[in-house]
Amino acid sequence: MSKMLKICKSWFICLSIIFLTTFYPYGKLYSDPLQESNPDHFIDSLLSIMTIEEKIGQLNMFHWPWSAQDDSFKTVYEKMIRDGKIGSFLGIYGVKNTKELQKIAVEESRLGIPLLFAFDVIHGWRTIFPVPLAEACSWDLETIEKTARAAAVEATSSGIHWTFAPMVDIARDPRWGRIVEGSGEDPFLGSMIAAARVKGFQGDKLDDENTLLACAKHFTAYGGVEGGRDYNTVDISDRTLFEVYLPPFHAAVKAGVATIMGAFNEIAGVPMHANEQLLTSVLRNQWGFNGLVVSDWTAIKELQSHGVAADPAAAGMLALRAGVDIDMVSGIYLTELPALVKAGKISEDLINQAARRVLKAKHALGLFNDPFKYHNIQREQNNILSAENLQLARDMARKSIVLLKNSANILPLKKNLKSIALIGGLATDQVSPLGAWAGIGDTHDVISILEGIRGAVSPKTKVSFQAAYDSNGFENYGEFQKASDLVKKCDAAIVVLGEPAQMSGEAASRADIGLPGDQTRLIRMLVKNNKPLVLILMNGRPLALDEVAEETSTILETWHLGVQMGNAVADVVFGDYNPSGKLTVTFPRTNGQIPVYYNHKNTGRPPDFSDHYTSKYIDIPWTPLYPFGYGLSYTTYSYNDLKCDRRSMIINDSLLISVQVTNNGPWEGEEIVQLYLQDEVASVTRPVKELKGFKRIHLKPAESQKVEFLITPDMLSFYDQRMMKTVEPGKFKVFIGGSSENTIEQTFELMQ
Ligand code: GLC
Numbered sequence: 126m127s128k129m130l131k132i133c134k135s136w137f138i139c140l141s142i143i144f145l146t147t148f149y150p151y152g153k154l155y156s157d158p159l160q161e162s163n164p165d166h167f168i169d170s171l172l173s174i175m176t177i178e179e180k181i182g183q184l185n186m187f188h189w190p191w192s193a194q195d196d197s198f199k200t201v202y203e204k205m206i207r208d209g210k211i212g213s214f215l216g217i218y219g220v221k222n223t224k225e226l227q228k229i230a231v232e233e234s235r236l237g238i239p240l241l242f243a244f245d246v247i248h249g250w251r252t253i254f255p256v257p258l259a260e261a262c263s264w265d266l267e268t269i270e271k272t273a274r275a276a277a278v279e280a281t282s283s284g285i286h287w288t289f290a291p292m293v294d295i296a297r298d299p300r301w302g303r304i305v306e307g308s309g310e311d312p313f314l315g316s317m318i319a320a321a322r323v324k325g326f327q328g329d330k331l332d333d334e335n336t337l338l339a340c341a342k343h344f345t346a347y348g349g350v351e352g353g354r355d356y357n358t359v360d361i362s363d364r365t366l367f368e369v370y371l372p373p374f375h376a377a378v379k380a381g382v383a384t385i386m387g388a389f390n391e392i393a394g395v396p397m398h399a400n401e402q403l404l405t406s407v408l409r410n411q412w413g414f415n416g417l418v419v420s421d422w423t424a425i426k427e428l429q430s431h432g433v434a435a436d437p438a439a440a441g442m443l444a445l446r447a448g449v450d451i452d453m454v455s456g457i458y459l460t461e462l463p464a465l466v467k468a469g470k471i472s473e474d475l476i477n478q479a480a481r482r483v484l485k486a487k488h489a490l491g492l493f494n495d496p497f498k499y500h501n502i503q504r505e506q507n508n509i510l511s512a513e514n515l516q517l518a519r520d521m522a523r524k525s526i527v528l529l530k531n532s533a534n535i536l537p538l539k540k541n542l543k544s545i546a547l548i549g550g551l552a553t554d555q556v557s558p559l560g561a562w563a564g565i566g567d568t569h570d571v572i573s574i575l576e577g578i579r580g581a582v583s584p585k586t587k588v589s590f591q592a593a594y595d596s597n598g599f600e601n602y603g604e605f606q607k608a609s610d611l612v613k614k615c616d617a618a619i620v621v622l623g624e625p626a627q628m629s630g631e632a633a634s635r636a637d638i639g640l641p642g643d644q645t646r647l648i649r650m651l652v653k654n655n656k657p658l659v660l661i662l663m664n665g666r667p668l669a670l671d672e673v674a675e676e677t678s679t680i681l682e683t684w685h686l687g688v689q690m691g692n693a694v695a696d697v698v699f700g701d702y703n704p705s706g707k708l709t710v711t712f713p714r715t716n717g718q719i720p721v722y723y724n725h726k727n728t729g730r731p732p733d734f735s736d737h738y739t740s741k742y743i744d745i746p747w748t749p750l751y752p753f754g755y756g757l758s759y760t761t762y763s764y765n766d767l768k769c770d771r772r773s774m775i776i777n778d779s780l781l782i783s784v785q786v787t788n789n790g791p792w793e794g795e796e797i798v799q800l801y802l803q804d805e806v807a808s809v810t811r812p813v814k815e816l817k818g819f820k821r822i823h824l825k826p827a828e829s830q831k832v833e834f835l836i837t838p839d840m841l842s843f844y845d846q847r848m849m850k851t852v853e854p855g856k857f858k859v860f861i862g863g864s865s866e867n868t869i870e871q872t873f874e875l876m877q
Pocket of ligand 1: 215245289342421422631
């Protein structure tokens with residue numbers, strides 16, 4: 126900026142300060158014309174009249190302790206709001222409750238800066254949609270964006286400004302309970318879904334009244350915790366970090382995500398909340414992220430447990446310097462930063478930088494224009510649990526279901542069977558369908574599987590239920606035999622097994638991801654009755670089902686599908702919807718096979734059953750039970766005529782690939798056509814295949830469609846030995862199909 130310009134800028138700010146401080150009684154920022162005409166100047170002017178304590182107050186987020194024994198905390202918090210010591214809350218919601226606090230902030234504090242209200246709106250507000258891992262299996266980006274949009278409309282109607290979603294952590298270890306919150310193991314699909322959810326939550330214009338600040342979390346590589354044990358150490362190569370875990374965050378930043386949340390874990394010795402290299406050099410300087418970074422719950426304080434900070438002050442200093450702007454509930458910024466600034470141990474510029482980001486987020490929502498725009502009681506009464514949202518929930522849920530096995534063509538069942546045995550306590554469970562992070566979801570809103578089944582069958586069909594097992598899957602005394610006797614008497618059996626919601630999500634890692642309790646023994650007992658039997662899985666992670674899958678002919682993966690679970694399951698079971706879901710995370714055969722994922726390396730001794738000395742196990746097949754991208758339909762699709770429009774392409778060129786997909790069966794359906802590429806020889810080892818494109822197509826019986834993909838050089842790039850992004854000439858393999866394991870192939874050459 127030229128010297129003259131700098132002088133003018135300083136004069137302008139000074140004049141603004143004089144204007145604001147002499148002609149503007151404090152707390153009346155809202156009609157300041159500056160905020161519309163020149164937001165940056167408005168924020169600079171506001172910062173210039175804030176005390177250091179008020180700036181630090183903006184960096185402080187407290188939790189609203191609903192479960193507190195009494196509400197004495199309210200008096201304390203209200204005073205802190207008046208004193209400008211709290212900038213945001215998480216956990217409080219409802220127009221009435223949030224408006225009360227906002228009024229105190231706006232009308233009773235010195236400057237009247239509005240509060241932000243945040244909440245974990247992970248997969249719905251009151252209309253709870255399928256858990257994110259389930260939604261991902263739809264591969265339907267448009268509907269995924271719609272459910273995020275619907276969640277934003279509902280949550281903003283209840284006074285919420287900011288959601289701590291989307292969780293974009295790539296996860297390859299199903300023991301990790303939080304795998305349920307993300308999109309699975311693939312960075313390409315994870316990136317597309319991250320962008321879709323950011324757009325859904327934030328809408329087109331952040332200052333509309335129904336938009337949420339989105340928050341891509343947990344930055345980063347949280348899904349790489351050793352042993353799948355939550356909060357554990359992450360120790361990965363830079364190449365894995367940049368090629369597997371970072372892409373979805375980069376996609377979220379490109380999609381305009383307003384906020385990022387740090388991860389609890391360290392990476393190779395540096396805890397994320399003290400990781401200036403990733404939080405500032407990569408996230409801000411390389412990617413250009415200009416939003417705000419919020420810590421995870423007490424994660425700044427936890428720098429002491431990590432052993433990189435001797436005391437709270439050191440922890441606060443590390444976090445602020447690394448680039449963490451808001452301290453979630455540890456209170457360290459509030460208590461330690463003033464003294465650190467006064468002692469000259471941290472510069473006030475760092476405080477200004479963080480406070481500016483917070484004020485910009487509030488300005489982006491339009492809160493300096495109208496701090497009560499999210500507190501409209503009519504919206505709260507009209508927008509929540511709408512018929513439209515319930516239909517969307519059912520549509521998303523059906524598309525999230527994955528048909529894993531139907532070898533005897535038992536599915537779909539007829540609606541007019543004389544009798545159906547419905548076995549398994551999860552079939553009447555109205556809590557678990559809400560899944561992990563159910564927010565303010567209400568169990569009374571949930572259609573259980575029993576209700577869905579009973580609602581779908583003919584009046585003459587008798588549906589008899591037997592719980593058989595308790596909430597942890599253990600046999601209710603004597604009920605396995607009763608269940609077996611019931612199955613014997615019925616025309617068909619539907620057996621619901623899997624995990625209650627509390628077995629996945631945060632702090633819910635499982636060392637053994639088999640069916641819980643006695644459920645395996647139950648299914649093995651029931652299949653012996655040789656009756657048409659459908660196994661329905663309700664779970665928040667891949668399960669190790671080797672024995673079960675061997676002995677069961679029909680398996681439907683239904684995850685935790687939200688309030689419309691029962692209806693969606695019935696739609697698929699009775700053929701009102703032809704299942705189209707595809708797994709976005711690999712199912713191992715046994716625990717010992719973990720981690721197993723599709724985009725693995727070839728190794729120097731790739732598995733070869735005919736050669737003893739190759740990479741495999743001696744006790745189980747090395748292949749997964751169900752691979753990434755896998756999912757059956759009631760019809761079958763064939764792939765033919767895979768063509769590249771030329772045999773080779775030059776760098777900075779592109780190449781068109783086409784394939785003919787045909788519906789060979791009696792059912793119309795949706796097929797997710799998947800494109801994988803392999804760089805056969807490069808300066809570093811490359812995965813045996815990587816997802817680089819997909820298309821959801823609809824085909825009527827006997828219909829055939831040509832599907833095309835454009836290959837561009839960026840799809841062929843990787844990080845070389847110097848960690849420089851590069852594209853190298855050579856041969857590439859193209860795989861296209863309805864699963865990562867069921868493809869047809871072609872090759873092309875990339876020329877210099
Ligand atoms: C939790 C989670 C994070 C969540 C936050 C606020 O510990 O790690 O995903 O958004 O706290 O609830």
